Amino acid sequence: MNPAVIVDGLIGGLQLGLLAVGLTLLYGLGGILNLAHGQIAVFGGIVGAAVLDADLGMPAAAVAAVASALALGLVLDQSIMRPVYKRRGEERILLSLLVTLGVSFVIDGVLVWRYPSEALTMRVGTGGAVDVLGITIRQGSLWASAITIVAIGAVIVFLQYTRTGRAVRSVIEDETGAQLVGVNPATVRTVIFGLSGALAGLFAVTQSMTSPVTSSSGVSYTILALIVTVVGGLGSARGALLAGVLLGVVNAVSAAEIGSYITAIILLAAAALTILLRPAGLLGTTR
Amino acid sequence: MLLEVEGLDVGYGSSTVVHGVSFHVAEGEAVAIIGSNGAGKTTTLRAIAGMLPGSAGRITFDGDEVLGEPTHVVSRRGLAYVPAERHLFPGMPIHENLSLGAHPDKPDPAQLARVFELFPRLEERRNQSAGTLSGGEQQMLAVGRALMGKPRLLILDEPTTGLAPKLATEAYDALAALRSDEGLTVLVAEQQVPLALGLADRGYVIEDGHIELSGSAADLRGNPDVQRAYLGIS
Secondary structure, rough: HHHHHHHHHHHHHHHHHHHHHHHHHHHHHHOOOOOHHHHHHHHHHHHHHHHHHHHOHHHHHHHHHHHHHHHHHHHHOOOOOOHHHHHOOOHHHHHHHHHHHHHHHHHHHHHHHOOOOEEEEEOOOOOOEEEEEEEEEEHHHHHHHHHHHHHHHHHHHHHHHHHHHHHHHHHHHHHHHHOOOOOHHHHHHHHHHHHHHHHHHHHHHHHOOOOOOEEHHHHHHHHHHHHHHHOOOOHHHHHHHHHHHHHHHHHHHHHHHHHHEEEEEEEOOOOHHHHHHHHOOOOOOOO | EEEEEEEEEEEEEOOEEEEEEEEEEEEOOEEEEOOOOOOOHHHHHHOOOOOEEEEEEEEEEEOOOOOOOOOHHHOOOOOEEEEOOOOOOHHHHHHHHHHOOOOOOOOOOOHHHHHHHHHHHHOOOOOEEHHHHOHHHHHHHHHHHHOOOOEEEEEEEOOOOOOOHHHHHHHHHHHHHHHHOOOOEEEEEOHHHHHHHHOEEEEEEOOOEEEEEEEEHHHHOHHHHHHHHHHOOO
16 A cells, blocks of 8 residues: 555544544533534635635635634624523534534525635645655645644643633533533633634635635535544544544545545444444543 | 521422521531431522522622522632532543632642642542542542632532541541631531531521521530431430
């Protein structure tokens, strides 16, 4: 097997992890499974594309993509998600599925209707490929990986070492316990909805460095993020990263060895197998 | 008066469990609420902590009405509630559980040192996850976490839940030490009446959601009804 395939898989997998982290954190914070996650990423991507079209340059486009996805996350949290938060337990999970599914249809519909041919493509560097330890890697992939690693590192540092990050983890561990020590779960949820949006927007940016982010890619991003989240363990940020990288490699290898038509089936099979063997996911906690 | 509860009604859904309960806790006092399982002790405390809405009555903490405030707001006022289920953060090490106790402020190193002095076991195991601790250690951690916020009032619900008799006695020894060393104000709900009356200055007896009896700990210990129902003396 060509080692470049593995490297490709790792690069793609890191980005899958980036996409899934926001989804898994939000779920961990009290059962909000955001089925519009991929659409939020694409929304950011299309805003970025509009900024590129206006000749404002790539850095501005990247900032616009992240900022607009972050803002969309905050708007959802403060508006349509409010009735969802009033519910508890399974009711909340079900209502969150319905509401965010509706949101995903709306975002998809508006984007495909208004901007059918818009796509975000960022050509970074000279556009050529470089040689790393004998493996040819496109410059776009290198940039995407570097940005993703820095972003994921920042998220881990935030969660592990800041007081806000600790408060976030406390709500994931025990919401009542968190309230008893003075943490407001609603504030934490807003922070994470925003963060999750920003990471989705950043995913659109890094993705666009290797392949275009089109206005209709939302559904496939959401499904990929869901698969990664389930395999990694709902609520586990590290699990999402690990699962992202693993599935990225599985994806690349099956595409190269069998054919890209089969990869979706193989990814789903991997998710199903994980649920059978480890219902809580790779690093999830059973509750 | 630090805590004043007046005519409190609390329930779950349409059924009222606590009826017109009134009591108070003055600064520096230790007060016990005693009663059997299901008498309404936990329901009362949960209402004080903001975890249940009251349907009638008032709860004031240091003169401010707190009934109806969300739990995190009540907590930040300096009213620390340690529920019987403890609600620790099981996947986090002891030191993180303690740090969170000081939220949203930075943990005070002096306060942390005091908690470790009170519960040396917690210092020995500071990097161990809370979920792997024994019941007694979890209780120490729950109290320690509550103390990290330098509360003005510590409210404990059945601190001896799941503890062997020797550990239960130790838990009350630690509470007694807290009282004598720091003058901490304590409100404790307890089924193990001898332990609670040993700690408290005053007590209230709650039955079927009503306060049936109140008085100094010594009076309650001497009361024939209390002796028969809770102290195993006939």
